[in-house]
Amino acid sequence: MxxxxxxxxxxxxxxxxxxxxxxxxxxxxxxxxxxxxxxxxxxxxxxxxxxxxxxxDWHVEFPDEDQAFVREQAGDSRVAKLTSFENIGYAMLEDGKNPDKPYAFIAGFSKDTFDTLPVQLISGRLPENSGEILVPAHLAANGGVKFSVGDTITLSVGTRQAGDEVLSQHDPYRDGEESLTAGTEKTYTVAGICQRPAFEEISAPGYTLITMGDGGNAKSRVSAFAALKKTGQIRTYAEEAARGGAYVLNDNVLRFxxxxxxxxxxxxxxxxxxxxxxxxxxxxxxxxxxxxxxxxxxxxxxxxxxxxxxxxxxxxxxxxxxxxxxxxxxxxxxxxxxxxxxxxxxxxxxxxxxxxxxxxxxxxxxxxxxxxxxxxxxxxxxxxxxxxxxxxxxxxxxxxxxxxxxxxxIKVEPKAVRTSRVLGRFYGLEGTLALKNFKRNKRRYRSIVLSLTLSVVLFVSASAFSSCLSEMGAQSAVEADGDISFYTADMEENEALRLYDELKTAGGVTKSTYQAVSTYTCTVSTSELTSEFLDSCGEDSGIDRESGTAGLLLDVQFIEDDIYQSFLESLDLPAEEYTVQNGSMITVGKKMADSTIMDVFRDRTMELTLGAASGEQTKTIHVSFADTYPLDPPPAEPGEVKDYVLMVIAPYQMKPQFDTLSAPTRMAFTFWSDNPGQTEAKMQTMIDSSGITADYTLYNLHRILEENRNVSFIVNLFTVIFSIMITLIAVANVFNTISTNIRLRRRELAMLRSVGMPDRDFNKMMRFECALYGLRTLLFGLPISGLLSWLIYKGMVLGGAEIAYTFPWGSMAISILGVFLVIFITMLYAVSKIRKENIIDALRDDMA
Known part of the structure; x- marks a missing residue:
């Protein structure tokens, strides 16, 4: 040293x-x-x-290779693990409904293959020999071909060819350009139903059915899956190994x-x-x-x-x-x-x-x-x-x-430290000295102010972000009915109700209900519409300026009779008026932009004429307007999102009166469950087993809300921890800065005490300096914090959040108290150290 x-x-x-x-x-x-x-x-x-x-657990797939390729790649020093399955062949599906996926693709797995390529069972078990097969659920849901566990199926398995080119699962279906060569008939017993295999590409022409491979022969084609030791070599290795052929990267893994x-x-x-x-x-x-x-x-x-x-x-x-x-x-x-x-x-x-x-x-x-x-x-x-x-x-x-x-x-002109006489009389000698000292060495104090400003900005911004997340979570929690929902627009009513009767028996279901929503058109005069509706949704209401009319879309929500009865009782409306033939109905107008209820019509009661889809039949109804509805309707179909929802609520017993209009109808089921996760899994199994081919959506609303809460919790936790750590750094910074600053002024402060400044006036001067630090910090910190909180809000709104801006008064108040508390505590500590020193020794200190 x-x-x-x-x-x-x-x-x-x-x-x-x-x-x-x-x-x-x-x-x-x-x-x-x-x-x-x-x-x-x-x-x-x-x-x-x-x-x-x-x-x-693989990085790159080679979808159509021979046995020699597998042996070669297994010996490559870059490869950590190599797995393959046999491409047994393709079979044409009878009565398949997907024109882009007309085949069943038979894959021959080994026991090791199941370890590398995960398969999620829905029912049954994995195949144990080459006579058993595993069928994916999307073969029924997407392809319209249903098999159940225990069924025996016979397939004519061959090879896809386009001219002399042999096609693989990586090659999409080529309508009119390819053919299926005559193959061998194979008979399998369905051992289980599984989810769609993750390695099956979206564009693959065949639904992957999995059996146990029998070893094949030297001419067998295989799909090989390689995992590399060094991820940085993946792309280079894939291009070299493929030799101009096809390969597929496991982007889901490589992304992370x-x-x-x-x-x-x-x-x-x-x-x-x-x-x-x-x-x-x-x-x-x-x-x-x-x-x-x-x-x-x-x-x-x-x-x-x-x-x-x-x-x-x-x-x-x-x-x-x-x-x-x-x-x-x-x-x-x-x-x-x-x-x-x-x-x-x-x-x-x-x-x-x-x-x-x-x-x-x-x-x-x-x-x-x-x-x-x-x-x-x-x-x-x-x-x-x-x-x-x-x-x-x-x-x-x-x-x-x-x-x-x-x-x-310290280089400063006399004018720079000059203070007003009025301020001198108001603050006294102590305040004047503090203000002059602040002006004569601004560089020394700037670091203190910047440290405190950084802490204030971080704390308020983090609090604003947390508040926005909490509001989003609160909105999600309020707007959800039930734990699990099922929606379909393609299923016949009788088929849908039979499915409902089956689904409500799933384990864990404590309560359930069903509804149907039909969409009609009605023409009204624009003079009957409120200015609020015209201003916010006028562009989407089909206004004809010449005739002064507006063509509105109107949904009729048919709910179970007992729920409708309870709804009437909650509104104190007479059941005999709203449940009889051609009786009055309840209508709600909803603005979709912020999910608020609004008045669509000026009058509280109206007579509306509903149009049929063909335009030949109509039905006139009497409606009364309300500010609430009993059950969330199903979501609109993709491409049918509009600025408003005008919805009539009716008991299900009235639905036959409207069926003659042949309007498009969406069916929806809502379930409450003690264990939504297990109930959803059981319902999905029931749906897959029923062989439904219509499009549908099964939502676990409880999981979605729980995910929102979990995301909010995770972000809030890390935001708080990050803010605490940054604040601790800032507090340490301020403490270090102020205490060292006071230490460097020990001779100056000793001189003031030596000429007779009493402790009371000395304390007053130091308190005034603290106030200068705090006020200067808040002068910069609060406006910047407010601006950042607004930018955070705007960013969330642009991201799709439907929340209102709330000014962060609470966090700003906490930051104000925190700033003055840190300053005063630090100042008290530093001054107490100075007071313990001998005045003569401090005056002799030439190192200050």
Whole structure:
């Protein structure tokens, strides 16, 4: 250790409070960077494992190769694992309804293949020999061909060809260009029903049926799946191995490994982590820089003495950098030791929420990566070096005499510190001294104000983001009826009701109901419509300016009779008037943009004429308007979204009166369950087993709402933790800055006490300085925070959120109290240290 290192080390020991606070700040910074890096690695590992569980543990597929290719690739040093299945052939489906997928594709698996390519069973079991087969559920739902467990099926299995070219599953169906060669008849027993295999491409011409391979022969064609040791070699390997042929990348897995062609996702994956780390570095550099820079006065005098005896600028810079290294050696390991257990605790708190949102079969566990920890330590170390180098370079470049005399520390014209006499009378001598001191050395106070402003902005912005998420979650929770919903627009009413009777027997169902919604047209005069409706939905109401009429779309919601009866009772309406033949009906107008109920017509009762789809028949109804409805209607069909919903509520017993109009009708079932997840799975099995070929949608509303709550919880938790860590760094920064600042003014303050300033006036002056810090902070911090909160709101609205802007009064009030509390506590601590010093010793201090 040379003399300059000893001088730096003695400086650290002499200013123990500043050194301790700086080490704590470095530790907090390193802990946050470590936590961010470790969480990113753990999350990436979780997403990769989840994608593997869903799509398979492979990186690249070669869909049509021979046995020699498999042996060659198995010996490639780049390949970690190779799996294959036999391409047994194709069979034409009888009565298939999908013109782009007319075949059944038979795949011969081995036991090892099932380990690499996951298959999700719906019913039955996996095949155990080459005489059993596993049928995908989408063969019935999408292809219109239904098989049940235990059925025996006979298929004529051949090869697809287009001229001399043999086609594979990677080649879409070529209508009129390809043919199926005559093959061998094979008979299978259906062992089970499964979900669509993840490795089956959307454009594949055949539904994948899985059996057990019999080993084939040397001429058998196979589909090979390779997983590589180094993900960076995947694309190069795939192109070389395919030799110009076809290959398929497992993008679901590669996306989370960061090597997919999804540039948008890769940008999001890396830029998010970089932005968070840059924010941490910004706060950390600011704090550590202040730790070195705020005491520049002391070091500059010391540097002047050292330079006068021959020290070079490089030696002085190295001295300060050595001081930074000493702080880093203590702070960075401490930060890493804090960051890893902290993020482990956070992961344990959110693991269940992640399982509910994403993959329920894959645990979110701590994944410690040595390269990530090394990168976190390097980033923290670079932060320290940057923070130390800037003031060191400035001090080392100052002339010797200026360093010794410190004539460049404060350069100010008399006019710059002049204060108004009116302010002097109002604030008194103590306030005038505080204000003059603030003006004469603004550079010293600017760092304090900026530190506090950064803390205020981060806290208010994080709170605003959390509030927006909470409001979105609250909206979702309010607008959902039931736990599970089933919608269809293509199913006959009798078939739908039979399915409903079956679904409501699923385990866990405690309550259920059904409804039908038919859509009609009606023409009304524009003079009968409210200005609110015309202003907000006029463009979508088919207004004819010449005739002064508007063609409205009107939905009639037919609900179960007992629910309708309860609805009438809640509105205090007489049942005999609203349930008889040609009786009155209840109508609700809803603005879809923000889901608010609005008045469509000026009068509270109306007579409307509904038009048939053919335009030949009509029906006149009498309606009364209400501000609520008993049951959420099914969603509109894609492409039919409109600005408003005008809905008539009627009992199901009236539906036959409207059926003659032949209007398009959507059926919907709503179920309440004790265990929605298990109930949904049982319902899906029932639907798959029933062989329904109509399009339908089965929603687990409970899971969707739970996902929203879990996402909100996860984001809120990380937002709060991030805000706390940044705030701690900012508080350490402010404490370090203010306490060191007071320490450097010890001779100035001792002089005021020596001329007779009483403690009461001294305290008043210091309180006034605190007020100046706080007011200047709030002057900049609150407007910036308000602007950022509004930008966060606008960003969420652009993203599809239907929320109202709420000004963050509460978080701003907390930040105001927090700013003054931190300032006053720090000032009290620093001043108490000054008071304990002997006035004569402080006046003799020439290092201030």
């Amino acid at each position: 040379n003399i300059f290192h000893k001088v730096a080390f003695q400086g650290l020991k002499k200013n123990r409070t500043r050194t301790l606070v700086t080490i704590i700040g470095v530790a907090l910074s390193a802990a946050l960077i470590t936590a961010v890096a470790t969480f990113a690695v753990s999350l990436q590992n979780y997403m990769v494992n989840g994608a593997i569980a869903k799509s398979g 490994l960061g090597v997919s062609g999804d540039t948008l996702f890769n940008t999001l994956l890396y830029s998010t982590g970089v932005i968070v780390i840059l924010l941490v570095m910004l706060g950390s550099v600011f704090m550590i820089y202040n730790s070195f820079n705020i005491s520049l006065n002391e070091r500059t005098h010391q540097f002047g003495i050292l330079m006068s005896v021959g020290a070079t600028a490089r030696q002085l810079r190295n001295s300060v950098l050595f001081e930074g290294i000493c702080i880093g050696v203590l702070g960075i390991p401490l930060g890493i030791c804090i960051g890893i257990p902290s993020i482990k605790l956070v992961l344990e708190l959110v693991s269940r929420n992640f399982a509910n949102v994403l993959y329920d079969t894959v645990p979110l566990t701590l994944c410690i990566s040595v390269p990530a920890l090394a990168a976190a330590a390097a980033v923290s170390f670079i932060t320290i070096l940057i923070s130390a180098y800037i003031p060191a370079k400035k001090a080392a470049g100052t002339p010797v005499m200026e360093c010794i005399r410190q004539t460049n520390e």
